[in-house]
Amino acid sequence: MQDRSARTFWLASAGAGALAAAGAAASHYMESHGHIVTGMGNEIVWGLPHVFAIFMIVAASGVLNVASVGSVFGQAPYKQRARLSGLLSLALLGGGLMVLMLDLGRPERVLVAATQYNFRSVFAWNVFLYSGMAAIVVVYLWTMLQPGLVRWSQPAGLAALVWRFVLTTGTGSIFGFVVARPAYQSALLAPLFILLSLAWGLAVFIVAQKSLYGRRELPWSSELRSRMARLLGIFVAASLYLVAVLHITGLYEARRGAFEAFLLLGQGGGARFAWMFWLGYVVIGSLLPMLLVFHPRLGRERCVLGAAVLVVLGAFAWLFAFIIGGQAFPLEIFSGYAVSSSFGDGLVASYAPSVPEWTLGLGGVGTAVLVVLVGARLFDMAPHDPA
Amino acid sequence: MNGRRKALALGVAGLAGIVIAPGVRLIEVAQAASQAGGGAGANPRVRWGMLIDTTRCKPDCDACVRACRSENGLAPSPKPTDAQWMRKVEIREIRTGRSASVPVMCQHCAMPPCVDVCPTGASFKRTDGIVLVDRHRCIGCRYCMMACPYKARSFVHEPLEGQQADVPRGKGCVEGCTMCVHRLDAGQKLTACAQACAQAGHNAIVFGDLNDPHSEIAWRVRELASRQLRQDLGLDTSVRYHGI
Amino acid sequence: MALLVLALAAHATGAAGEERTPLPMIERAAKGKQCVGEQEFMRRNHMELLKHQREDTVRQGVRGAAFSLKACVECHAGRDSGSVARAPTDFCVSCHSYAAVKIDCFECHASQPPSKSTAFHPLVPSAPGGAGVIRLAGLVRQVGREGAAR
Numbered sequence: 001m002q003d004r005s006a007r008t009f010w011l012a013s014a015g016a017g018a019l020a021a022a023g024a025a026a027s028h029y030m031e032s033h034g035h036i037v038t039g040m041g042n043e044i045v046w047g048l049p050h051v052f053a054i055f056m057i058v059a060a061s062g063v064l065n066v067a068s069v070g071s072v073f074g075q076a077p078y079k080q081r082a083r084l085s086g087l088l089s090l091a092l093l094g095g096g097l098m099v100l101m102l103d104l105g106r107p108e109r110v111l112v113a114a115t116q117y118n119f120r121s122v123f124a125w126n127v128f129l130y131s132g133m134a135a136i137v138v139v140y141l142w143t144m145l146q147p148g149l150v151r152w153s154q155p156a157g158l159a160a161l162v163w164r165f166v167l168t169t170g171t172g173s174i175f176g177f178v179v180a181r182p183a184y185q186s187a188l189l190a191p192l193f194i195l196l197s198l199a200w201g202l203a204v205f206i207v208a209q210k211s212l213y214g215r216r217e218l219p220w221s222s223e224l225r226s227r228m229a230r231l232l233g234i235f236v237a238a239s240l241y242l243v244a245v246l247h248i249t250g251l252y253e254a255r256r257g258a259f260e261a262f263l264l265l266g267q268g269g270g271a272r273f274a275w276m277f278w279l280g281y282v283v284i285g286s287l288l289p290m291l292l293v294f295h296p297r298l299g300r301e302r303c304v305l306g307a308a309v310l311v312v313l314g315a316f317a318w319l320f321a322f323i324i325g326g327q328a329f330p331l332e333i334f335s336g337y338a339v340s341s342s343f344g345d346g347l348v349a350s351y352a353p354s355v356p357e358w359t360l361g362l363g364g365v366g367t368a369v370l371v372v373l374v375g376a377r378l379f380d381m382a383p384h385d386p387a
Numbered sequence: 388m389n390g391r392r393k394a395l396a397l398g399v400a401g402l403a404g405i406v407i408a409p410g411v412r413l414i415e416v417a418q419a420a421s422q423a424g425g426g427a428g429a430n431p432r433v434r435w436g437m438l439i440d441t442t443r444c445k446p447d448c449d450a451c452v453r454a455c456r457s458e459n460g461l462a463p464s465p466k467p468t469d470a471q472w473m474r475k476v477e478i479r480e481i482r483t484g485r486s487a488s489v490p491v492m493c494q495h496c497a498m499p500p501c502v503d504v505c506p507t508g509a510s511f512k513r514t515d516g517i518v519l520v521d522r523h524r525c526i527g528c529r530y531c532m533m534a535c536p537y538k539a540r541s542f543v544h545e546p547l548e549g550q551q552a553d554v555p556r557g558k559g560c561v562e563g564c565t566m567c568v569h570r571l572d573a574g575q576k577l578t579a580c581a582q583a584c585a586q587a588g589h590n591a592i593v594f595g596d597l598n599d600p601h602s603e604i605a606w607r608v609r610e611l612a613s614r615q616l617r618q619d620l621g622l623d624t625s626v627r628y629h630g631i
Numbered sequence: 632m633a634l635l636v637l638a639l640a641a642h643a644t645g646a647a648g649e650e651r652t653p654l655p656m657i658e659r660a661a662k663g664k665q666c667v668g669e670q671e672f673m674r675r676n677h678m679e680l681l682k683h684q685r686e687d688t689v690r691q692g693v694r695g696a697a698f699s700l701k702a703c704v705e706c707h708a709g710r711d712s713g714s715v716a717r718a719p720t721d722f723c724v725s726c727h728s729y730a731a732v733k734i735d736c737f738e739c740h741a742s743q744p745p746s747k748s749t750a751f752h753p754l755v756p757s758a759p760g761g762a763g764v765i766r767l768a769g770l771v772r773q774v775g776r777e778g779a780a781r
Binding site: 031033034035036040041042043045046104105106107109110112113116117118120121122123124126127174177178179180181327331333334336337338339340341342343344345 | 465491505506507533616
């Protein structure tokens with residue numbers, strides 16, 4: 001048993017490491033040749049790497065919720081899972097930030113980003129929020145792993161809870177503060193991102209726990225499983241609610257009508273974003289998981305892993321429609337006019353992710369997986385539920 | 388003092404010397420730099436602006452755009468990933484069918500969203516109102532491109548060569564119309580586009596100091612009805628348009 | 632300690648024999664009588680001077696100061712290549728490759744002086760009676776005078 005788990009560890013780590021290395025290589029290729037080797041242009045400036053990065057960063061914040069429910073709200077089975085939650089948070093944060101920083105036009109200037117600040121920019125605040133989050137999670141993990149420090153884990157958990165609310169508000173506000181584009185400019189995006197983080201984080205936790213400890217005969221009582229399944233369903237439903245409010249309100253604004261038709265109905269060249277939104281996010285990413293966890297006979301706790309995987313797929317679909325669809329829709333500089341120019345005015349921008357972008361994004365995932373594998377091997381991250 | 392303490396004292400003194408010595412040299416450098424001279428720089432009393440009279444703008448003329456490209460070393464026939472600092476937008480009102488030709492570039496807002504969102508402060512507004520990108524600080528995050536309502540900024544997607552000496556630009560940074568700042572600082576009175584339009588005989592672009600009540604542009608914006616693009620955003624742009 | 636001595640000894644013997652790295656070829660500047668500063672001072676401090684100057688130029692709009700990069704390029708461009716960074720023997724590149732300090736100035740900045748004085752590209756015909764244009768040659772003479780006075 002020990003040999004097999006060791007071999008699995010080394011194989012999985014080699015795979016994750018290779019993915020991470022490929023991501024680094026892709027980033028170097030993009031940096032030396034310029035972004036012309038990607039599918040991005042002057043219209044779609046944030047592409048697939050941003051989809052991966054934002055998913056990981058948002059999930060990093062949300063996955064810590066499992067620990068918060070344990071440390072802050074005192075639920076014992078969640079307390080057992082707090083260490084794994086902290087490790088996942090660090091791993092996802094690392095992977096997401098790696099992709100974000102390597103996608104910069106000048107990644108060698110991260111030192112400039114770390115020393116020169118414009119504090120009106122949410123990005124500048126994020127430098128502190130993300131690095132502070134990493135530090136707090138390290139401290140939090142330390143309080144849970146070091147025998148004498150367990151009494152500090154509650155205040156550390158509380159600090160982590162508050163910090164990640166601020167951080168996720170900041171992440172949502174990256175888009176919420178963009179007044180120029182009808183896809184974004186909304187104060188609702190900050191709370192929406194918090195709810196999404198809770199859903200995506202719990203989904204990632206369930207997938208990770210099952211992958212790492214699923215084969216062992218560890219008791220995961222069906223009661224706990226059904227509670228987690230229900231929690232996942234509640235978070236997914238709440239996010240869906242805010243997304244619905246966002247778009248229904250948008251439909252009431254005549255000036256946003258064209259964009260809402262673009263995204264929700266696929267009119268004017270938005271077909272693939274409409275498919276992503278409705279099929280990817282609403283059906284596969286929200287309704288189906290909710291059906292799986294809430295239906296009395298269909299699923300409940302047995303299908304919680306399936307529901308979690310679907311939520312993650314739905315997350316990528318929503319982010320694609322949100323980030324890329326929001327940029328593909330042309331800026332309305334002359335409202336009520338048909339426009340054309342040499343610079344793509346009036347046209348829906350086309351975007352096809354390139355191989356370097358896929359590699360970079362997956363490289364970030366590989367980094368996160370590697371950190372989790374190594375962390376779980378070095379430390380005891382397994383939940384030890386009382387029999 | 389015993390031997391160990393002596394050695395420690397010597398080590399600390401040596402370390403202090405190593406740490407302070409470069410600073411001593413830098414004082415020398417700073418003194419030299421302060422005597423470096425140079426022009427007066429941006430004048431805070433000035434606000435550079437443009438008035439574009441679209442009634443004089445011809446749809447098949449792109450003298451302003453070509454002048455901008457050659458002045459700044461941009462690609463003369465840009466492909467989609469090439470930078471375009473200004474472009475002619477042909478507009479046609481859907482309800483009425485009335486069409487116009489509009490040169491659009493960075494509007495040099497007084498409350499620029501691009502400056503607000505830039506994490507390093509690379510996107511900044513000079514004291515004379517010109518919004519610029521400090522390419523020494525730009526990390527290429529493209530947040531300003533997301534935030535700009537006018538699609539004014541471009542990203543440089545590949546290594547560049549043969550830049551104009553007065554217009555440094557390079558891969559991985561974001562850029563946009565500079566109102567020919569290198570010319571204004573050298574004492575010239577007009578941007579390349581305004582010059583070219585005048586030379587083409589259309590005189591659709593008037594450039595000047597909005598704060599100077601005696602300038603031509605100040606007089607014209609008092610006489611001619613003009614508006615800002617996306618006036619609803621309240622950005623107080625320096626570029627105004629008549630006829631749309 | 633012993634390792635330090637060994638390393639130093641190895642370096643000394645290396646320097647005595649043939650050079651592994653070719654020494655920089657410092658071509659005499661084509662224009663002007665003298666640099667804006669003393670040679671040794673410039674060698675040690677040019678990066679600091681440029682860093683301060685660029686803040687003034689970009690943020691405050693101060694042009695034509697003594698330590699402007701454009702003025703450096705104008706004087707120091709190689710005779711054959713016409714550039715400070717094109718050929719391996721060019722002024723900036725030869726020292727920097729010897730010192731193994733990568734510079735990215737010329738990813739953005741022109742490494743060649745402008746082919747003519749600062750004026751509009753021929754496509755943009757200059758207006759009659761336009762404001763005075765800075766003559767770079769004149770700037771060099773002025774800088775040369777300052778340098779001589781130092």
